Amino acid sequence: MLAFLIFLGLLLTYMILAVYAERKVSAFIQDRLGPMEIGWYGIGQTVADLIKLLQKEDIVPERADKWPFLAAPMIIFVAVFAGFAVMPLTPDLQGSDAAVGVFYLLAIISIDIIGLLMAGWSSNNKYSLLGAMRSIAQIISYEVPVGLAVICAAVYCQTLDLQAISFQQGIWIHEYPGYAQETNYLFGLRSLGIDVTQVGGFLTWNVVRMPLFFVVYVIFFIATLAECNRAPFDIPEAESELVGGFHTEYSGFRWAILFLAEYGMMLLLTMLGAVLFLGGWNTPLPNIGPVKLAFWTSGAPGTVYGNLTGAFWLVTKAFGGIFVQMWVRWTYPRLRVDQLMYLCWKVLTPACLILLFLSAVWRLLG
Amino acid sequence: MLPSRKNFFWSFRNFSIQRMQVNVKGANSSYFGNIREGIKSSWEGLKLSLKHIFEARRSRKPIGVADKEYFGQQTGIVTLKYPYEALPVPDNGRYRLHNEMEDCIVCDKCAEICPVDCIEIEPVKATEEIRKTSDGHSVRLYAAKFDIDMAKCCFCGLCTTVCPTECLTMTKTYDFSEFIMDNLNYHFSDLSPAEAELKKKAYEDFQAAKLAAKNAANAAKANAEAPAPKAEVPRKEVLATETSAETPANPPAENTPPKPVIKRPVMKPVIKKTDPNLPDTQA
Numbered sequence: 001m002l003a004f005l006i007f008l009g010l011l012l013t014y015m016i017l018a019v020y021a022e023r024k025v026s027a028f029i030q031d032r033l034g035p036m037e038i039g040w041y042g043i044g045q046t047v048a049d050l051i052k053l054l055q056k057e058d059i060v061p062e063r064a065d066k067w068p069f070l071a072a073p074m075i076i077f078v079a080v081f082a083g084f085a086v087m088p089l090t091p092d093l094q095g096s097d098a099a100v101g102v103f104y105l106l107a108i109i110s111i112d113i114i115g116l117l118m119a120g121w122s123s124n125n126k127y128s129l130l131g132a133m134r135s136i137a138q139i140i141s142y143e144v145p146v147g148l149a150v151i152c153a154a155v156y157c158q159t160l161d162l163q164a165i166s167f168q169q170g171i172w173i174h175e176y177p178g179y180a181q182e183t184n185y186l187f188g189l190r191s192l193g194i195d196v197t198q199v200g201g202f203l204t205w206n207v208v209r210m211p212l213f214f215v216v217y218v219i220f221f222i223a224t225l226a227e228c229n230r231a232p233f234d235i236p237e238a239e240s241e242l243v244g245g246f247h248t249e250y251s252g253f254r255w256a257i258l259f260l261a262e263y264g265m266m267l268l269l270t271m272l273g274a275v276l277f278l279g280g281w282n283t284p285l286p287n288i289g290p291v292k293l294a295f296w297t298s299g300a301p302g303t304v305y306g307n308l309t310g311a312f313w314l315v316t317k318a319f320g321g322i323f324v325q326m327w328v329r330w331t332y333p334r335l336r337v338d339q340l341m342y343l344c345w346k347v348l349t350p351a352c353l354i355l356l357f358l359s360a361v362w363r364l365l366g
Numbered sequence: 367m368l369p370s371r372k373n374f375f376w377s378f379r380n381f382s383i384q385r386m387q388v389n390v391k392g393a394n395s396s397y398f399g400n401i402r403e404g405i406k407s408s409w410e411g412l413k414l415s416l417k418h419i420f421e422a423r424r425s426r427k428p429i430g431v432a433d434k435e436y437f438g439q440q441t442g443i444v445t446l447k448y449p450y451e452a453l454p455v456p457d458n459g460r461y462r463l464h465n466e467m468e469d470c471i472v473c474d475k476c477a478e479i480c481p482v483d484c485i486e487i488e489p490v491k492a493t494e495e496i497r498k499t500s501d502g503h504s505v506r507l508y509a510a511k512f513d514i515d516m517a518k519c520c521f522c523g524l525c526t527t528v529c530p531t532e533c534l535t536m537t538k539t540y541d542f543s544e545f546i547m548d549n550l551n552y553h554f555s556d557l558s559p560a561e562a563e564l565k566k567k568a569y570e571d572f573q574a575a576k577l578a579a580k581n582a583a584n585a586a587k588a589n590a591e592a593p594a595p596k597a598e599v600p601r602k603e604v605l606a607t608e609t610s611a612e613t614p615a616n617p618p619a620e621n622t623p624p625k626p627v628i629k630r631p632v633m634k635p636v637i638k639k640t641d642p643n644l645p646d647t648q649a
Contacts, residue, residue, distance in 0.1 A: 028422035029415045033445040331415040332408070347401060 003095035007084040010315070015263045018322060019046045025326040056252030064249065065122035072122065073250065073257040076115035080264040082108045087271055088163040090281055090310035091172065091301030101162040102154055105272065106147055109227070109265070113139050116236075119258070120246035131245025134337070135229060135236030141344045142226035142233075148352035149220035152359040153276040156188075156210050162275050169209070170282030171200030171294050175301045187211060188366040200294035201286025205279035210362045216355050217277040219348050221324070224269035226340070228262065230325055232332035233340060270321030271314065278317050281310030430454035452541075459538035460523055463514050465554040469499040469533035472507035476525035476534050484518035485525060486511060490557075490565045493572040499531050509555045510562035516542065517550035 020035070020043065027034030035042030060066055085108075086101035088094045098104055113136050120132020157165045167176035174180050174197075186194040188209040196203045207213045226233035229245075237245040247258045274280060285293035298313065299306030335343070425443040428451050429435055446453065455461075477485040488511035496505045526534050544550050557565065 025419070027445075028419045028443075031418060031422065031442070031444045033425075033443055033447070036447060327412065327415060327419075331411045346397075 003085070003089070003093055006089065006093065007081070007087070007095070010089075011081065011084070011260070011264050011267065014267055015260050016046045016050070018263050018266070019049070019259075021323070022326050022329075025323065026330045029327070029330045050256065053256045054253055058253060059249075059251045061124060061249050063124045065124065068118040068122035069249070070254070072115045072119035073254045073261070074115075075118065076112055077257050077261040077264070079108055079111035079115060080261045080268060082111075083268045084264075086162055087268070088166045088275065088280060089314055090307040091163075091167070091175070092307055093311070094163050097161065097163055100160045102150055102160045102165075102276075105162075105268075106143070106150065109268070110139075110143065112261075112265070116246050119250070123246070123249040125249050127242045127244070128246050128248045131236045131238070131242045131248070134238075134242075135246055137337075138226055138229070138233060138236060138340060141341060142223045142348075145219055145223040145344060145348040145352050146227060148349065148356055149216050149223065150272075150276060152213070152216045152352070152356050153206060155356065156206065156213070156359045156363050158363070162272075162280075165206075166275055166280030166282065169205050169279040170298065171198060171204070171287070172282075172298070172301055172306075173197060173204075184209065185366065188362060190366055196286075199286045199288075200282065200298075202279065202284045203286050205282070205284075206277045209366075210359060212355055212358055212362070213277050216352070216359070217273060219352055219355070220273055220277070221321070222343075223348060224273065225325060225328065226344070227269060228265045228325075230266065231329040232335050234329075234334055235337060235340060238334065266322055266325060267318055270325065271318045273321055274314060274317035279313075281314040283309065283313055428453050430456065432456060455538040455540065457538060459540065460521065460526075460536035461540040462516060462537050462542055463519065463525070463552070464535055464537045465512060465514065466533040466535070467509070467512070467554055467556045468497075469501070469503075469531045470509065470512070470554075471499060471503050471505050471531055471533075472509045472512070473530060475528040475530065479524045479528050481522060481524065482518045482520050484515040484520075486513045486515075488512075488562075490562060491569045492565065493569055499533070501531055503531050508557055508562065508565050510557055510559075510566070512554040513551055514554065515551045517547050 023045070024034045024042075026032075035045035038044040038048050060069055083105050085095035086098055086104055116135045116139075117132050120128040120130075120135070123129070153165065154160055157168055159165060159168075164176060164179075167173055167179060168182070168184075173182050173184065182197075183195055184197045184204045186192055186196050186203060186208075202208060207217060225231075229236050236242075237247075242248070247255060250258055281298075283294050283298040285297050287294045298309045421441040422443050425445070426439040426441075427435075428446055429439075430453055432454075472487060472489045474487050474489065477483075477487045487509055490508040490510045492506050492508055494506075496508065498504060521536070523536055526532075526536055529535075542550070555562070
């Protein structure tokens with residue numbers, strides 16, 4: 001229950017900040033100022049927009065299929081929000097410590113697709129339907145590289161439990177039940193003989209434990225952009241050709257929910273990337289000799305300090321990922337459908353398969 | 367005739383060769399070449415946007431085109447927070463019209479040349495020269511009304527070119543939008559309606575007196591007698607009402623004073639010359 005409330009609060013606060021950040025980042029990239037009027041430096045702009053949205057009429061098109069139309073935003077949002085259930089925000093705070101966390105996460109966010117199809121089809125609008133079809137084609141295609149990238153991490157960590165994966169990548173590895181004897185070697189290679197278990201920091205993150213994970217992370221990141229329907233993979237929305245894709249007919253509160261779900265998806269997937277590859281809630285600062293930066297900046301599991309620092313680091317990493325998503329969005333033009341499929345099936349998927357094999361080999365070497 | 371299987375194959379092969387050649391021109395069309403180029407160009411793009419984010423720390427200064435630094439500012443935020451800051455407008459900016467009433471001789475030229483008829487002038491003749499403009503013209507007409515409707519104005523500037531005293535000018539004020547359209551109708555007349563009425567009355571009185579005097583003189587001449595001089599005051603009033611009744615009928619055949627400066631008391635000869643027509647020109 002606590003995790004539920006914390007994640008809901010986090011998601012809502014994050015959305016307000018993220019929409020503001022998106023507008024500012026896009027403005028700065030394009031040499032503009034962005035919102036400046038409401039509050040200091042326009043900080044209250046999103047709140048004002050939200051108030052406006054909530055006041056709007058809840059319009060259901062006359063020829064729309066009413067119940068799927070009304071239910072679709074809820075299904076989309078619930079599917080995304082349910083993903084947060086297995087996200088280890090801190091060493092102690094996790095909605096559900098399911099042993100199949102990663103598997104559950106991939107399964108639950110796939111339900112998103114049903115919501116998208118419901119929204120697009122029931123709107124009874126050709127743009128919405130086209131947008132929904134494209135969205136589904138895209139998300140189903142890109143679930144393959146996402147899944148393979150996640151499996152790379154799962155194979156290397158030998159677990160599907162996100163909390164276990166988080167513990168493995170830091171100085172508190174011995175605190176997790178069953179990992180008391182584990183040792184972290186630099187680059188995950190025992191033969192190098194450099195024990196970094198008590199050094200921690202970024203040296204025990206998965207991207208360093210298995211250096212090729214950097215490539216896997218990039219692939220994961222590209223594929224999650226497509227999963228979120230973010231530019232340059234925003235073919236399903238494509239304002240210039242499809243008006244707004246599957247959410248063309250939505251307005252007011254339901255549109256706000258769809259928007260919230262989209263931003264929630266961004267947060268969920270960047271958090272997942274942070275947990276799988278960038279050390280989860282672990283600090284990036286290593287212990288250097290007597291300067292115990294890792295111990296200072298991440299408290300022990302079970303303590304208040306440990307939980308606060310854990311949440312801080314994970315949220316910071318996720319926000320870093322979201323910044324990159326925005327950076328990418330305001331840099332690249334939209335891909336064509338054939339380019340999208342080329343990238344997915346001919347580049348990312350084969351690369352991921354090879355990297356999966358290499359991950360397994362690295363595990364055997366280590 | 368159906369194409370044979372062999373022909374079909376050949377055409378397909380040629381097509382693919384052609385396509386390959388087209389591709390070769392731009393990118394390295396090999397699989398890894400494409401990937402390499404994709405990564406390279408994507409990274410270039412990201413670097414470019416990051417550069418812009420970094421340069422967004424400062425804004426470009428709002429300097430005008432006349433400034434030496436104008437082309438020197440190549441980086442930074444372009445947005446101008448308009449009502450709070452604005453680009454300087456050159457002093458010869460030609461936006462809102464302004465009429466310097468002190469220098470206006472109410473010649474009506476501006477109103478006549480205006481292609482959209484946005485200037486409305488109602489002149490009232492004075493009984494004598496009112497004042498001299500700053501460049502020496504005599505002012506002999508009051509403007510009971512001098513309205514410029516900037517909502518209609520097309521900013522062609524013709525009125526300012528025909529203005530003989532250069533009292534009508536375009537100023538560099540450009541932000542004068544209004545919520546109520548009527549507020550864009552600027553009134554430049556320096557007379558209040560009551561004052562204007564008074565001036566009209568004075569002129570009519572003066573005119574009536576002139577007419578009376580002339581009639582009296584004519585009568586005296588025709589009779590070649592010595593008629594007793596009549597009392598002028600009561601007759602004046604009767605004639606004044608007569609003349610004002612027919613005023614709006616005729617178009618303004620304005621006879622503005624010519625540019626060269628003439629002596630001050632020139633009123634009398636002018637009125638004498640055009641005596642029968644003058645009461646009609648008040649429209």
